[in-house]
Amino acid sequence: QVQVVESGGGLVQPGGSLRLSCAASGSIFSIYVMGWYRQAPGKERELVARITNIGSTNYADSVKGRFTISRDNAKNTVYLQMNSLKPEDTAVYFCYVRASAYYWGQGTQVTVSS
Secondary structure (H helix, E strand, O other), X not given: OEEEEXXXXXXXXXXXXXXXXXXXXXXXXXXXXXXXXXXXXXXXXXXXXXXXXXXXXXXXXXXXXXXXXXXXXXXXXEEEEEOOOOHHHOEEEEEEEEOOOEEEOOOEEEEEOO
């Protein structure tokens, strides 16, 4: 059994910062990719950022230069540092892990509002 647990969401003012964390645990081996998707109300889920086991990263154009993804392979943990947040970043953020299968967290709400 594999658990993927996110933390770090919340309410922040425009221009502020948040750091999301996601830890994978259980019967999981050889994680290849960890990353984040988000889904805003009425919109499709979109990829925000992902990082491979050797540190290669990809970002959505909308977050480049503002968000940074990082990973601690020893802890099976991925982080998303979000700076200069905008109201359009408001969404539920989902962590995912690609190992022998895909595993998803339950999501954490990020709200950017004054």
